[in-house]
Amino acid sequence: MVCDFFHPNIGGVxxxxxxxxxxxxxxxxxxxxxxxxxxxxxxGIRWLVPGLKVYHVPLKVLISNATLPNYLTFLPYIRNIVLxxxxxxxxxxxxxxxxxxxxxxHAHLFGSHxxxxxxxxxxxEGKEKDRKGQSTEHETRxxxxxxxxxxxxxxxxxxxxxxxxKLLAAALNNVDAVICVSHTARENTILRANLDPRTSYxxxxxxxxEQFRPPSSPLPIDPITIVVVSRLAYxxxxxxxxASAPRICSxxxxxxxxIGGSGPKxxxxxxxxxxYRLQDRIxxxxxxxxxxxxxxxxxxxxYLNTSLTESFGIGLLEAACTGCFIVSTRxxxxxxxxxxxxxxxxxxxxxxxxxxxxxAIKIVTTGKHDPQQAHERxxxxxxxxxxxCRTEKVYEDIMNKExxxxxxxxxxxLRVGPFAGIIYLIILIVExxxxxWLELVTPRRDIHYVEEDWKPEQFRKVAxxxxxxxxxxxxxxxxxxxxxxxxx
Numbered sequence: 001m002v003c004d005f006f007h008p009n010i011g012g013v014x015x016x017x018x019x020x021x022x023x024x025x026x027x028x029x030x031x032x033x034x035x036x037x038x039x040x041x042x043x044g045i046r047w048l049v050p051g052l053k054v055y056h057v058p059l060k061v062l063i064s065n066a067t068l069p070n071y072l073t074f075l076p077y078i079r080n081i082v083l084x085x086x087x088x089x090x091x092x093x094x095x096x097x098x099x100x101x102x103x104x105x106h107a108h109l110f111g112s113h114x115x116x117x118x119x120x121x122x123x124x125e126g127k128e129k130d131r132k133g134q135s136t137e138h139e140t141r142x143x144x145x146x147x148x149x150x151x152x153x154x155x156x157x158x159x160x161x162x163x164x165x166k167l168l169a170a171a172l173n174n175v176d177a178v179i180c181v182s183h184t185a186r187e188n189t190i191l192r193a194n195l196d197p198r199t200s201y202x203x204x205x206x207x208x209x210e211q212f213r214p215p216s217s218p219l220p221i222d223p224i225t226i227v228v229v230s231r232l233a234y235x236x237x238x239x240x241x242x243a244s245a246p247r248i249c250s251x252x253x254x255x256x257x258x259i260g261g262s263g264p265k266x267x268x269x270x271x272x273x274x275x276y277r278l279q280d281r282i283x284x285x286x287x288x289x290x291x292x293x294x295x296x297x298x299x300x301x302x303y304l305n306t307s308l309t310e311s312f313g314i315g316l317l318e319a320a321c322t323g324c325f326i327v328s329t330r331x332x333x334x335x336x337x338x339x340x341x342x343x344x345x346x347x348x349x350x351x352x353x354x355x356x357x358x359x360a361i362k363i364v365t366t367g368k369h370d371p372q373q374a375h376e377r378x379x380x381x382x383x384x385x386x387x388x389c390r391t392e393k394v395y396e397d398i399m400n401k402e403x404x405x406x407x408x409x410x411x412x413x414l415r416v417g418p419f420a421g422i423i424y425l426i427i428l429i430v431e432x433x434x435x436x437w438l439e440l441v442t443p444r445r446d447i448h449y450v451e452e453d454w455k456p457e458q459f460r461k462v463a464x465x466x467x468x469x470x471x472x473x474x475x476x477x478x479x480x481x482x483x484x485x486x487x488x
Contacts, residue, residue, distance in 0.1 A: 002078075002103040003093040004066045006035040006054070008042065010290045012314050013094050013151050016205055021052055023388035032085050034078065034099065036067050051458065055081055057099070069098040069167070071105065071427055072434050078103050079438060082110060082144065084449050089395055091147040095154065095164060095189075101171035105428075107144040108174060109435045111403050145398045148172055149179040150189045153311045153332050165192040170416050170424045174409050176398040179391070181205050181312040182333025188311075194416075203390045204336070207317050209379035214323030214371040215298045221365050223254045226357070227300030227324065229293055229315060230307075232263030237306030237329060242268050243350040244306075246276045248357050255361065256281050260288040260296050297322040301364045304357065308348055310334050316343070321378040323371020327360045329353070342374055406432075 001021055005013045021031040037043040037056040046054045057077045062068040081087070090107045092100025148171075155161040172178060172193045178200045180186040186202050189195065219225070226248070230236045242265075245257055259269065259282065266284070273282045288296060297303065303319035305328040312333045316326055326343040328334050335345065344363075346356035363369055404412075413428055414421040 001031065001091045001093060002034045002097070002100050004036055004061075004097040004099050005094055006033060007048065008038060009065055012205075015290075016149075016151065017093055018048070018052070019206075019208070019384050020388060020391065022050065023384050024391070025051060027388055027392065029392075030085075032081065032087065034081060034103065036061055036065075036099065066096055067098045069102070071102050071431060074099065074102045075106055075431065075434060076438055076442075078106050079109075079435070080442075080447060082107075083444060084447050086449070087144065089145045089147060089398070091149065093149045094151055095168050096152075100148065101167065104146045104148060104171055104175055106431065106435075107146045108404070108406070108409060109432065110144040143403050145395075145401075146175045147177045147179060147394060147398065148175050149181075150185060151181060151311055153185055153188050153309050154192060155309075156191065161192075166417065166420050169193045170413070170420060173412050173416060173424075174404055175199070176401060177201060177394050179203050179394060182336050184333040184336065185311045201390075201394050203387055203394075204382065205312055205314050205317075206382040206384045206387050207314065207321060207378075208384065209321055209375070209382075212294050212297070212318050212321035212375075214321075214375050218371065219299075219301055221301065223256050224252070224302065224361060224364060225256050225258055225300045226302045226304050227258045227260075227297055227319070228304050228306075229260040229288060229296055229319075230305070232261050232265040232269065234265065235308050236263075236265075237308045237348060238263075238265035238268060240306040240329070240348065240350060240353050241304070242272045244353040244357065245282060246272065246278065247350075247354050249276070249278055249281050251354075251358070252361060256283070258283050258285070258296065258300055260285040260293075262287040293318060294322060297324060300324050302327060302357070302360050305329065305334070306348070306353060307331060307334075313337050317378060317382060321375050323374055325360050325364055325369045325374075327353075327356045339377070342369075342377070 001017055003013065003017055005011060006017055007014055017033065021033060024031050031052060033052060033054040035054065035056060037058045042056045043058055044056060046056060048054060055077075057074070059067050059070070059073060059077075082090070090103050092104050094100055154164060156165065168189075169192065172195060175195075176199065178186075178189060178193075178195060180189050180200060180202055181204050183202050186200050190197055190200055228241060230238075232238050241259075248255055249257075266286075269282075269284060273279055273284070285296065297319050300319075301324065303316070303324035303326050305313065305316060305326070307313070307329055308331060310329075310332040313328070316328060316334065316337050320326055320338055320342055326338060328343060328345060329348045330345040331348060337343075344356045344360050346352040410425060410428065413425045416424055
């Protein structure tokens with residue numbers, strides 16, 4: 001799996017990749033993560049529990065943890081990783097990830113069609129031995145398949161959307177399959193990247209329900225607390241929150257707001273609270289760590305989401321799982337997330353948000369919403385085991401497809417656009433020539449192939465031994481500090 005966005009950063013994409021990778025490991029697959037380095041500690045190879053291998057490629061980050069698109073610079077790194085780990089599927093994540101797009105573009109270089117046309121070096125290397133005396137011939141017959149997961153929605157008519165959509169269209173021009181987290185996101189990605197609908201799949205995200213249990217005792221309905229946990233940015237609809245919160249406080253003296261998150265719109269919330277003198281009614285928590293989200297959600301009766309665009313809305317699932325009644329703008333893939341009796345929709349305007357909150361307050365005060373029942377329903381609807389199983393099905397489908405020849409890829413690349421198509425064709429040709437040069441300079445027989453990896457059982461054994469060692473040390477410390485011991 002390849003993406004610019006991964007741990008130690010915390011976010012929806014980062015968590016999705018990690019939990020999906022862990023579940024695929026538990027199902028018997030080998031999974032390797034490729035991301036950029038996080039100086040000074042995360043460089044090179046690192047391991048995450050329970051045996052997930054992470055390659056931190058030392059390329060500089062441009063902005064917002066995304067690297068600058070540099071197609072040829074990344075090729076030597078991804079080539080070594082794919083070969084030494086014997087990768088069969090390259091799975092990229094996130095439209096704004098340069099690593100994901102470049103890995104998908106480079107993957108075709110390892111296929112038999114490319115090597116049959118330009119693999120003249122195989123006559124010399126095919127029968128040679130690697131460093132351990134094993135034949136390298138099996139490395140020539142592996143087809144690399146590509147999958148891309150899109151987590152976001154993008155516009156089709158603004159400058160940012162036009163630029164990113166053209167980059168995405170070129171990157172996914174020859175991808176084997178595309179996974180989206182909602183049907184709305186699927187339609188958006190098909191239009192943006194000009195994809196064949198038959199290659200796109202919908203697999204929603206999931207949550208770990210045990211981490212979002214509702215409070216053991218019901219919350220009081222006087223006062224009612226409306227919770228907002230979000231990045232305070234324009235696309236999250238914070239302007240709607242600024243406009244509607246004072247009106248709700250005026251209509252309902254027993255309603256308070258609890259807002260967690262940080263961002264450029266924080267100053268607007270502070271100004272609104274000061275202007276209406278609502279310091280005792282609206283609490284601003286600032287930046288919130290991911291492990292603190294559940295503790296904030298259980299303090300609320302209603303969860304408010306005012307996003308202007310949303311591909312899926314994992315925050316809605318987390319809030320519903322903790323027992324909150326949901327109020328959300330009807331945008332993107334949000335209508336696909338929860339049943340109608342667990343959520344009240346509003347159009348993205350101030351008056352309709354106030355109307356939806358008014359109806360939600362009535363539902364909560366009359367006892368028509370059961371937090372425990374909501375938790376059980378969400379727990380059964382979304383599980384990571386189901387996500388991993390459905391992802392496996394996609395992998396099986398693409399492994400049965402016929403590989404695309406290099407000439408076909410070139411013709412499809414030209415169809416990207418009159419100008420962009422020519423540019424990407426030049427990149428494709430230079431990429432092929434650079435790959436051949438790498439095969440000469442760093443032949444495959446000199447690569448240290450990975451023969452054995454850490455397994456979950458090994459991690460559990462080491463963790464158990466480490467806990468036993470720490471327990472014995474604590475016992476020795478207690479014995480040495482005891483009064484009887486000190487007397488002697």
